[in-house]
Amino acid sequence: MLLTRRPPSRTADTGPRGGSPLVDRLVGGLARSVPIVDRRSFLRRSGLGVGVGLAASQLTLVRRADAADAPKTGDGSGKKVEVKRTVCGHCSVGCAIDAVVENGVWVRQEPVFDSPINLGAHCAKGAAVREHGHGEYRLRTPMKLVDGKYQRISWDQALDEISRKMLELRKASGPDSIFVVGSSKHNNEQAYLLRKWVSFWGTNNTDHQARICHSTTVAGVANTWGYGAMTNSYNDMQNAKAAIYIGSNAAEAHPVSMLHMLHAKENGCKMIVVDPRFTRTAAKADEYVRIRSGSDIPFLFGVMWHIFKNGWEDRKYLEDRVYGMDKVKEEILAKWTPDKVEEACGVNEATAFKVAKILAENRPGTIVWCMGQTQHSIGNAIVRASCLLQLALGNVGKSGGGTNIFRGHDNVQGATDVGPNPDSLPGYYGLAEGSWKHFAKAWGVDFEWIKKQYASPAMMTKSGMTVSRWIDGVLEKNELIDQDSNLRGLFFWGHAPNSQTRGLEMKKAMDKLDLLVVVDPFPSATAAMAAMPGNKDDLNPNRAVYLLPAATQFETSGSCTASNRSLQWREKVIDPLWESRTDHMIMYQLAEKLGFGKELVKNYKMVQGKGGMEPEVESILREINKCVWTIGYTGQSPERLKAHMRNMNVFDVKTLKATGGIDKETGYKLDGDYFGLPWPCYGTPELRHPGSPNLYDTSRHVMEGGGNFRANFGVEREGVSLLAGDGSHSLGAELTTGYPEFDHVLLKKLGWWGDLSEDEQKAAEGKNWKTDPSGGIIRVAMQVHGCHPFGNAKARAVVWNFPDPIPQHREPLYSTRADLVAKYPTHDDKKAFWRLPTLYKSVQEKNKDIGKTFPLIMSSGRLVEYEGGGEETRSNPWLAELQQDMFVEINPKAANDRGIRNGDWVWIKTPPMAAVPDFKGLRVKALVTERVDAETVWLPFHFSGRWGGVDLAAYYPEGAKPVVRGEAVNTATTYGYDSVTMMQETKTTVCQVEKATA
Amino acid sequence: MARMKFICDSERCIECNGCVTACKAEHDLPWGVNRRRVVTLNDGVPGEKSISVACMHCSDAPCMAVCPVNCFYRTDEGVVLHDKDVCIGCGYCSYACPFGAPQFPSNGTFGLRGKMDKCTFCAGGPEANGSAAEFEKYGRNRLAEGKLPACAEMCSTKALLGGDGDIVADIFRTRVIQRGKGSEVWGWGTAYGKPAGGATPAPAKEPGKS
């Protein structure tokens, strides 16, 4: 396929040389006439681990006679070889890795065949993590931006100056003038500690990647049936008879998940992919359906139309376990007839019917979605439509079924669960006073003290701003925002800037700040964006920019939660490289300077780390175990998690369940546990709940990971019961019908109060299962009576507290289809939404004819080699070599009409560029391919380091620029946010592509 | 004696480049040297299939046949290795290899390429197994450690199978029977001169219609 071949290019700088090309080539050639040794000799200098594996061998397929001899090394003295078990730090699949460390140097990585999640498998990113142990492009020391150049400073100076500046800002503008962007890269303990840190500082202005990732999923799904998480597991997909991937490109974004899917497929599972692009995942599907970006609801409802028409819905299931599906059915049958469906999403009747039929005939079936669904201004509605499809088919709460929502970063699930969220405390506790009191107690601090840290009690219970909107927090007119001051200080604590939309405005906001702190192992694109010259009038003369080198997850220990809710413990592989420090150490050290150090670490054992004292990670997890009851983060004690990591071999690959197995070190019996104690793992560790492999699964006992839908929305609505129908309950439950969540009153009513021990009674008095610090209510409900602590209710097909209780299709704010905008307009503008005015209709109205000037739908997403904003992976030469150019996928027709040929340089132009007259667009390479249709272009979003055609290399700190740089797609993206969660509209906007001359 | 072979199951390969990076990391290969690469056919259109390719350790290896200094040798396991101390960097092996396996650290002005480097089936080189000299020149010797190639072991979907030819062919055949399709083994005929045991014949060598 000549058409789709990417052009050869050699743009990466493998070391700049001067002079003529011939001389360069000759010099290079001569230099390389000798065998390649440079990098390998680096390892050698560090006590090279040759033959390490001779000892650590796991396989015996071939063994040479002389191989068994103990390895001989040059120095031979005091060589220490250790194998540390860790987990890939990139995506949420959670592939385990054995790191071989010799004399403190990470010399090698080995596959962990025992891991039930990945069986030793890795995608490019996972196979290349050892490069982290080399870190030649890392940020090495703290830095400060002085006259446009980064200068090395000491940690003491950095911490002093940053804290002083923070206190100044607090004095002048209150604690809410600072926004802390946390990270899904932090382990659970760090993420949790950061939420605590921000609370002690006194603001809810904190957020992390989940906002721009799966926030719509979390909100939409939680509001449908209880928890906003992947219901089953990658492994469980092996049990599926059908799988529909809609808006997920798992082959690139969750490659190792395909191990399980392809196996299922070989066993007859029908795989359907619905995507505007013919993705690498689609290439593996039995059926591929192309839809227009943003039109998932018409498609899903179009499929459901056939399901209802043919009576393929699971009536018994709907009756017992779902509220409101009749209304949905009515609406779908009336509104989403095949013609309407085809008009809105481009899928004809026959195709929709075929999909419906496959799903109906192959149950249980699972649905997988990802960013294709979430990143829209109607993301919350789209994901609910997906839930509705699964509910109608009766697929949720079943092995092989469920909604397998593939999460993003390695620990985005955990950071969402217990980390820095602007609208909740760890465990989705909300910001009401009761929650604060619950945590004040758990943290061992006075509630009144926390309250004083905040600007006011009102600000304490008010959701903060979101990471998607921090730029508006800086730039918006003060009188329009719902807090006293604008944002003046910003922390990027493990988060890229080029992952948020509206990059052009972000530059402005960055220049306007008083304080910008990057805490990251890499300088990140923030460093370059902050240092590059912008519009002079925007620049705050008092702005201070600091870069603090953070340790990676391989340089500390802690737990992280994979997409399937399994927690895995990472052992520390190596000491922090260069001068970097662990995130929790930095939090503690800053807290000391800010005056709440003691409170922050009250419950923790302090240990010596590289660069100072730091809280022991285990003791942070123990604190989590003591308070996060809601989602069952309580049973996963460090000891249990570590025992799981040491004994991965006892867990079944399909069910994740341990058969037998006793941990040698602790004597812990693993039998019956699910791998990683997938949350909810209710009650105390002593209760020995095995974790929940599949959520809401009534075919199992609650003590064996079974469950049912959550009673979280009251017991009745408009005279209709919201509790599960008679006879619908988890296996062996004493209550054989629906019931509300447990609290002290219900326990007493049921006569179960006496099952609590005396101490438990004391603790549980006046409490419910989520706030009872002893875990007694949970224990009694589950262990004694087989009931689910959160009650047994129906899933909600109608989410009445959302803007669109029944999901409605609405066109994106920037749509190329004026006709559809008229039919499916967006929401009305909102005044104070997450503290900011948020526009819908006014933007859409103004741009309803935008398709005339910007006729192409612009979408973006992932390449397998890179991750997120990409600075980390683009600094890894093993990965960088594989993708050296930022590109745009464009259909041959669209390309030909514009005189563009494969490999040409093109300019991408989008509406916001009009506001910056000298900005020429994104200069990228054209990849002409039929992967996208003629109305759509697609760009990877991992690039940064180029800006409007200019290389930003000079603006990175010395020696720390990523190997590969390219235009960031988000420099070009437009306004648009989800009406529930503030998710940014990244998957659907508009652009024009022009051939670049010169 | 085991006879080492690779199979890449194109029904499973998802072009994730895990194998490529696994190799780079395991052997600490420099920029520009890729012992393995992944090629996608019908890219972006239905029928898209990817194949991961490295040295196939051919039975009647063209590289070996043309090497002016006879620096190639075949191990008992059928692995085609070469001796970098003897290699003169002439590039003939790369002209001859059907699969583009031989790699050179340099581009070759004045014919200067440096010593050839290629997939060793993770079996090191002529130096003592597990020695520092072996590692520096050829990377790790996993076979000597009783392990299989890093690329195959880490393949994200187990598309890439590497090991004793009989066993990998067995595994592959099982899959083929199970899914009832995709039985062709890429490159097998070219590299080994005969179809994989039991599977349908590899593509004919002559181009033409099928």
Place this chain on the structure above:
Amino acid sequence: QNAPPAGTAVTTPEKATREAATTTGGAPAGFVAPAEPKADESAAARAQTQPGNNAPVWRAARDSGSQPGYSSLPGAEQGMLIQPFVQYPGSRLTNAGEAWREVRNRWILPYGGSFLLIVLLAIAIFYWRKGPLGSPVRDTGRKVERFTPFERAAHGANAAAFVLLAISGVVMAFGKFFLLPVIGSTLFGWLTWLLKTMHNFVGPLFAVSLVIVVLTFVKDNIASKADFVWLSKAGGMLGDHEIPSHRFNAGEKGIFWWGVTIPGLIIVASGLVLDQLLPGLAYLRGDMQIAHMIHASAAVVMIAMLMGHIYMGTIGTHGALDAMRTGWVDASWAREHHSLWLDDIDAGKIPAQRSGQPDTTPASTRPSAPAQGRA
């Protein structure tokens, strides 16, 4: 005896056979036979007409030499799975790498090698049977200038380069048959690496000197009537007397054209390709193979021809080497071997001394009078 690689075989053969057994029954109800597959259809079409038959994909794999697939790695030919199928002269129709190997290993090396050996042998026999040509050089006292210092320098440089190239080339091509067994691979590797590196750098020098040599001597190597006579009598080699010739006889002219100029230019051109010195070329494997086959074939021809030349220029002809060493020949030698040339000198058509350098030959021996006729 060997366990399967961990994590690979998630399926068991029993299960597979079971499944296979259940699927080999009759067609299920409602089965609609797919359309007949067509030979040329795309992979997508084939998936519909005959699911499970991936022939189009394998066709694409095989054709990836000419229609490359996609690889994210930059650089040429990364999308190629197997080199394109070609049939080089003498090879089967097979992938280019294999075809090239066949040409080199089945034709160029064995036949080229044998040819060189035969030529060598023929020269030896010739020498054994015939000995040096001509009569031993006599000092008649009269010298004519056969080669100017410039000509000799050019020839010398060219000859030196050629010899280096030929030796290194021969070692590269044939060393493993005759040297390797004798000196062992380590030494042979070093030596060949040295020679090969030298070959790569000396080649371009040879190219320059070759051009000079050709330009220098071309004038006197243009064929003339005498050459036909010379040729028709096979240079007199069958008899006792040489056939009269101009400055160079037809044999020498033959060498000049067919042994030096033509193969030389071919070798230079192809050698520069192999050296990757010509700008604007992609240096794909196919280019290199073709360049190599041309280079090596021409090299064999040239080596063979020049073996003859060198033989004739050294032990094969009395006095020839002196001509090249000193630049001067005795008139008697000239009379014997190039009488027409001497005639021209005598006639004044050609100056007896063409170099401007101070004359080092004794005045008495300078050509002044016509030669005394043949000895």
